[in-house]
Amino acid sequence: MNKIITYSLSLLAFLYIFYESIFNEEIINPYSYLIISSGYISISMIIMVLAIPVMFGIKNYIDRRILGIMTFVASLLHLSLYLIDNNLSLDFILEDLISLRYIQIGYLALLLFIPLFVTSSDALQKKLGSKWLSIHRLIYLILVSSLIHYYLIIKADYLIFSIYLFIILSILLIKKRIYRT
């Protein structure tokens, strides 16, 4: 049941932005809307993965592992939208990768996600034992790279970014408190 809830919630987020980009006539630049909102969804899902253990009302309904996998899917969607937006041209994409810092950090975040995705099964968790936990701590590094990726394309208004930062720091503080006691 938890699995179904988690899958549906994640899929709902994707469906919502695709639906809006096609049918909401107020969205003038739908491709840019899709790229930006899939980015926000990815970062928000990473934050939720970290927050779930301390969200006592919700945690019983969410399968954290499925949420993690769907976060990876959201990031891949974000990447695919960017690739399509660049006319799927290898030249354009390589050029960006070579010259743009925020693109490099975006790829780094995705690469760091791969070991988490690969080792997400129960069998591998048992097999890897304590190593499994240290691999999955990479999520913090993924979060930091995603935040830098986001920070680097802000022009002047850091308000929303600061709100994200505030939420993240609050969650980390709460987690620290809880795990200490």
Added chain:
Amino acid sequence: MKKINKYNLDKENKVTDENFFNNRRKIMASALAFPFLINSNAHSSSQKKLSFNKDLDYSTNEKTNTIKQITSYNNFYELGTGKRDPMLNASRLKSDDWNLTIDGLVENPLTLDGEDLIKKFQLEERIYRLRCVEAWSMVVPWIGFELRSLINLAKPFHNAKYVSFESILDSENLPGQKRNILNWPYKEGLRMDEAINPLTMIAVGLYGKVLPNQNGSPVRLIVPWKYGFKSIKSIVKISFVEEIPVCTWNEQAPNEYGFYSNVNPYVDHPRWSQKRERRIGEFGKRDTLLFNGYSKFVSNLYTGMDLEKEF
């Protein structure tokens, strides 16, 4: 029934019928039997109509963007930093009783009110490309006059080397000015030869009517070969000066936004590429052109300059 134009034939018809475009998604939505999606149209048609000639020398034949696109996807930080904010907050800009002051090193300082701005000069429609520094672009049918007609009226002295522009400062009403996102009021500047170039325009209208607030009502600058932020909106003061004037984005991040800020696909923004752009309404990206495709008119202004250093 709404009239739907086909855009072939003559130039006038190439300007796509705005009603049709405003309603294209409604038409699609009702065709798909989703009547609950239909919502009211934000753009009012009550704005004052202007009389003007159509320019053929400088206008592009490219398909213009729709009034809806031009009025609901804006960068006008005084009205908010989101793309839709300027439209949503448009009423916060008090553009009645406007006065535009022209001063500095001039023989004939003057002040123009709202009426002067649309009556004093022969207005013409110019269809220009607009390239934003954020790598998107539009084609816009502006209405206005050449800045040089205003300069001829003011008669600058020989030592006036630059023109400086200043936008409205009204932190009580303008939501964006309640926070120090930029160093308000917004300022921009041009070199004198750029200012008297026939492409450089003072716009007072859009699509046949006076400028909507979100597009910089009642009077703004249009410099089509430079990134959009140079085309300062809602101008209250134009000064003729000897020294290079302060420009807001240049002041904010001098290594990212130069004084010239000419559209140049060979000089990237330090954080993103300027090689290509998304024309609003098109799928995928197209190549960005040097001087936004206006080389013929402006490249002589920059002969001998290293455009990578003086960006």
